[in-house]
Amino acid sequence: MTDDFRQEIRSVLDEVVLPRADQWEQQGHVSADGWRALAESGLLSLPHNGPGFLRSAVFLDELGGTGYAGIRASIGVSAYMAPAYLHMYGTESQRATWLSPGRIAALAITEQNAGTDLSRLSTVAKPDGGTYRLTGEKLYVANGSAADYLIVLARTRDGGTAPVLSGASLLVVDGRSPGITRHRHETLGWRAADACRVSFDDVPAAGVIGKPDRALMYLMPALDFERLVAGLLAVGGVRHCLDLLRSFVRSHQVRGAALSANQAVRHRLADLDAQFELVRTYAYHLANEHCAGRLDTKAAAVLKLTATELAVTAAQVCVQYHGARGYLDDSVPARLHRDAIAGTIAAGASELVRDLIFESGR
Ligand SMILES: Cc1cc2nc3c(=O)[nH]c(=O)nc-3n(C[C@H](O)[C@H](O)[C@H](O)COP(=O)(O)OP(=O)(O)OC[C@H]3O[C@@H](n4cnc5c(N)ncnc54)[C@H](O)[C@@H]3O)c2cc1C
Known part of the structure; x- marks a missing residue:
C-alpha cells in the first residue's frame, strides 16, 4: 500500500505544488486554486489517528520532499496542527462545522511575550x-x-498578574468575524507560509474547544502531535x-574532477x-x-x-559545496x-525541546 500511495502523492505534488x-x-x-486542488485530491483529509495515520506520515514526508518548507508548513498547519485540537477535543458538531478539507486553518498561540513561555x-x-x-494580538x-x-x-x-497558564482556553474563531485584522510578516524563510500578525478587537468566538479554562491540559498532547x-x-x-x-557534488567540476x-x-x-x-527510521517508528x-x-x-x-546542518553543507x-x-x-532555520524555532524552539x-529523561 505505502509505495503505491507514495507514488500517488508524488503525482499530485508534481502536478499541483511544484509548478x-x-x-x-x-x-x-x-x-x-492550489488549496482547492489539494482538497480535491483528498490529501488534506488523511487520518490523524489510528492505523490510517501511516498514510499521513507518508504524505508529510513527501510534502517535505518538495523542498519548499514554507508550503509544507502552511499545509501542515492547516491539515494537521490546527485541526488536531478539534480532532482531539472538539464536539461532533464543531468537527462537522470546521473540518472540511476545503477550509484553511491557522493556529494562533504565540504572542510578543508568550512564545516559549506561554504563561x-x-x-x-x-x-x-x-x-x-476575544481581544489581543497573536x-x-x-x-x-x-x-x-x-x-x-x-x-x-482572571488569574491576576501571576504568570500561570491555568484559566486559559482554546477557542475556535471564524476567520470572517468582525474585529480581526491581519498583517503579513516579512520573514527570512518559509515565505509561502503566510505568517501574520493577527489582532483581535472584541471578536466573538464561535466556541470553546473542550472545557473552558483547561487549555493547559489539552496543549501538551496536541503539541506532541505537532512535533511529530x-x-x-x-x-x-x-x-x-x-x-x-x-x-551536485557528482556533477560539479573543480580542478578537472567532480567534487565527489x-x-x-x-x-x-x-x-x-x-x-x-x-x-527517518525513528520518524516512521514514531x-x-x-x-497505536x-x-x-x-x-x-x-x-x-x-x-x-539535521536540516540546518545539511542545508549549510549544501550552501558550502x-x-x-x-x-x-x-x-x-x-x-x-x-x-531550515525556521524549523528549529517554530513548534517549540530547540532549547525548549x-x-x-x-x-523526561530516564
Ligand atoms: C516561521 C515561523 C512560523 C510560526 N508559526 C506559528 C503559528 O502558526 N502559530 C503560532 O502560534 N506560532 C507560530 N510560530 C511561533 C513559534 O511557535 C515561536 O517562535 C516559538 O514558540 C518560540 O517563541 P518566541 O519566538 O517568542 O521565542 P522566545 O520564547 O522569546 O525565545 C527566544 C529564543 O530564546 C531561546 N530560548 C528559549 N528558551 C530557552 C531556554 N530554556 N534555554 C536557552 N535558550 C532558550 C531560543 O533560542 C528561542 O528561540 C512560528 C514561528 C516561526 C519562526
Missing part, C-alpha cells in the same frame, strides 16, 4: 452570553491572512537537500546520510507508535529536535538554508 511553488513563495501564500499569555476572552469575546500565525478559521489560545479566567508532524515534514526536507547535494572525487566530500555526505537514515496511541512527549521532542537540526552560486538569494541552497527531553 506553482516559486510563485507561492513570491506572493507569500499558497494560492486559492505570559495576554490575549483575553471575556464571557458573553454563552460564548466569549504573532507569526501561519496561514494568517487566508485562514477560514483560527484556533486561538486566550485567558478566560514537524519532524516528519523535516525528514522529507532533509531527503530533498541530500538528493540535491549528491547530484574528494574523499572528504564523500564522507561528509555519507555522515549526513547516516544521520538521515537514523532520523508514526507507528502514534498509530503511544506517542509520548520525549519521543516527539527527540524527533522534532534531531530532524530540524555549491560555492557562491548557493549564496545567491534566489538559489535553491539559499532557500533551503533560510527555511531539549528541556523537555532532559526533564
Whole structure:
C-alpha cells in the first residue's frame, strides 16, 4: 500500500505544488486554486489517528520532499496542527462545522511575550452570553491572512498578574468575524507560509474547544502531535537537500574532477546520510507508535529536535559545496538554508525541546 500511495502523492505534488511553488513563495501564500486542488485530491483529509495515520506520515514526508518548507508548513498547519485540537477535543458538531478539507486553518498561540513561555499569555476572552469575546494580538500565525478559521489560545479566567497558564482556553474563531485584522510578516524563510500578525478587537468566538479554562491540559498532547508532524515534514526536507547535494557534488567540476572525487566530500555526505537514515527510521517508528496511541512527549521532542537540526546542518553543507552560486538569494541552497532555520524555532524552539527531553529523561 505505502509505495503505491507514495507514488500517488508524488503525482499530485508534481502536478499541483511544484509548478506553482516559486510563485507561492513570491506572493507569500499558497494560492486559492492550489488549496482547492489539494482538497480535491483528498490529501488534506488523511487520518490523524489510528492505523490510517501511516498514510499521513507518508504524505508529510513527501510534502517535505518538495523542498519548499514554507508550503509544507502552511499545509501542515492547516491539515494537521490546527485541526488536531478539534480532532482531539472538539464536539461532533464543531468537527462537522470546521473540518472540511476545503477550509484553511491557522493556529494562533504565540504572542510578543508568550512564545516559549506561554504563561505570559495576554490575549483575553471575556464571557458573553454563552460564548466569549476575544481581544489581543497573536504573532507569526501561519496561514494568517487566508485562514477560514483560527484556533486561538486566550485567558478566560482572571488569574491576576501571576504568570500561570491555568484559566486559559482554546477557542475556535471564524476567520470572517468582525474585529480581526491581519498583517503579513516579512520573514527570512518559509515565505509561502503566510505568517501574520493577527489582532483581535472584541471578536466573538464561535466556541470553546473542550472545557473552558483547561487549555493547559489539552496543549501538551496536541503539541506532541505537532512535533511529530514537524519532524516528519523535516525528514522529507532533509531527503530533498541530500538528493540535491549528491547530484551536485557528482556533477560539479573543480580542478578537472567532480567534487565527489574528494574523499572528504564523500564522507561528509555519507555522515549526513547516516544521520538521515537514523532520523527517518525513528520518524516512521514514531508514526507507528502514534498509530497505536503511544506517542509520548520525549519521543516527539527527540524527533522534532534531531530532524530540524539535521536540516540546518545539511542545508549549510549544501550552501558550502555549491560555492557562491548557493549564496545567491534566489538559489535553491539559499532557500533551503533560510527555511531550515525556521524549523528549529517554530513548534517549540530547540532549547525548549531539549528541556523537555532532559526533564523526561530516564
Ligand atoms: C516561521 C515561523 C512560523 C510560526 N508559526 C506559528 C503559528 O502558526 N502559530 C503560532 O502560534 N506560532 C507560530 N510560530 C511561533 C513559534 O511557535 C515561536 O517562535 C516559538 O514558540 C518560540 O517563541 P518566541 O519566538 O517568542 O521565542 P522566545 O520564547 O522569546 O525565545 C527566544 C529564543 O530564546 C531561546 N530560548 C528559549 N528558551 C530557552 C531556554 N530554556 N534555554 C536557552 N535558550 C532558550 C531560543 O533560542 C528561542 O528561540 C512560528 C514561528 C516561526 C519562526
